[in-house]
Amino acid sequence: MMNITFVDIIEFIGTFAFAISGIRLASAKQFDLFGAYVVGLVTAIGGGTIRDLLIGITPFWMTDPIYLIITAFSLVWVMAFRKYLVKMNNTIFLFDAIGLALFAVVGIQKTLDAGFPLWVATIMGTMTGAAGGVLRDVFINEVPLIFRKDIYAMACVMGGFAYWVCSLIGCDSIVTQITCGICVFLTRVLAVRFHISLPILKGEENN
């Protein structure tokens, strides 16, 4: 805990933003404080937990209580500033996009370090960024948002693609990771800014 790096700080910001998103949706559903805390926590750590189970390592949050503490801080934050949260929407959106980028990079890197190929790592990076939100939506009993609108998970896939290009042209590890993260962040921010979304899959009824 003594050596907090720049990456740690970004990860804490991402955890904070992810937890806020879970807690706000839980409050809209009249959850109690415990329920809101759990939904916030699952949103923040759910993706990384599934990733760690799949690649066969101990879930990251079980070695350091900081993620639980940040989620508690998020809960207090939402309770204290609930009247002003709407005005903070742009800031929270930026934090969320920064978190998404970092979670994707961390997910890709951890999976590569565990000996898997890049296509698996890209899936794990996407899962790290997006699966927490899916669990959140399952818990509040809604159809997962990322399946219906917005470029969110696809931004992580783009990051995996950037990682692959950087590796191909021989960038070193730090440059590759930064490029990957910037690619995720920009894809996410530009998609929202210009209202870009994936086409809906047409059903069999509508012609």
Added chain:
Amino acid sequence: MMNITFVDIIEFIGTFAFAISGIRLASAKQFDLFGAYVVGLVTAIGGGTIRDLLIGITPFWMTDPIYLIITAFSLVWVMAFRKYLVKMNNTIFLFDAIGLALFAVVGIQKTLDAGFPLWVATIMGTMTGAAGGVLRDVFINEVPLIFRKDIYAMACVMGGFAYWVCSLIGCDSIVTQITCGICVFLTRVLAVRFHISLPILKGEENN
């Protein structure tokens, strides 16, 4: 199977009560017999299974078919006594609270034995007691009950706290576990008796 201890008997009672709760909710949703059995089983063993996956050991029910047999017995019980189940509500509630207490103690102990610190063990104890009910509610497509009302999971957190206090003052292992279990049981029973619940997290709309 020859040496059935007192703890085993309590565990069977808890499994029975948890399975009953899943099967009853499944029957209210018009599930068929297979669906009701699966929901009962998941309610009873789901929490312990997630715990074992997270701490990296083989899920407990895969080494002994007794949990499947008890769930089958629960299904027959619900079918045979369905007209009288409402009258048994107090007994079933007590069985459920006893099960919750034991599941929490077992979850904490197994996690400590696997080498994790007490704060991880408290989470795992809570998960052992409460995650099965969350899976049950996801399967019957309802918002998980424990997120909205009642002191249920929080009783397990109180048990973890009692465990910590007992360890601090140097109680031996058996005393610590019994105190922990009694604390979970009493918190649960008193909360229901006196209608104590956590405050709802206010949404951004209501002022």
Added chain:
Amino acid sequence: MMNITFVDIIEFIGTFAFAISGIRLASAKQFDLFGAYVVGLVTAIGGGTIRDLLIGITPFWMTDPIYLIITAFSLVWVMAFRKYLVKMNNTIFLFDAIGLALFAVVGIQKTLDAGFPLWVATIMGTMTGAAGGVLRDVFINEVPLIFRKDIYAMACVMGGFAYWVCSLIGCDSIVTQITCGICVFLTRVLAVRFHISLPILKGEENN
């Protein structure tokens, strides 16, 4: 990838049919292309992934990208032929039943190979065949279909029973597996053909 066996081809057909079922249900819920792909993928590989996590091995799809490719092919197929899919229902049903049979056999065999007894293997075979559909239904926010109607998961249980009988009378491994698969397939097809289903568990209200 060079040595594609007969079993591989059946597995690809099953993956294709399972993915189609997920993608079609996602399209009925207005999912975007990414959401439809993920739901298709989860339907196809979800059961095997849970099985591999429970028996403690690396999830099968992480060693070969073919399952992701087949799901992408399924998505293109649904987009190209969406007006004709209803007419293909019988073919897709047959593919699905073939897939169910093979997934059950593979699930049983992998679990036995990992050293577990047959009753665990039967559960894992059932999970391999049926848990993907449960995850699919949770993601599209519906009560899982297999809990309410149709002999689907029960066909896998019948397959486990056939496996047990074959082992008892001393059949060799290939004969046992083929008998098991045929038993799953026939149970499924005959149940649908003759509208056989399990009884609904009566609730406490209806008398």
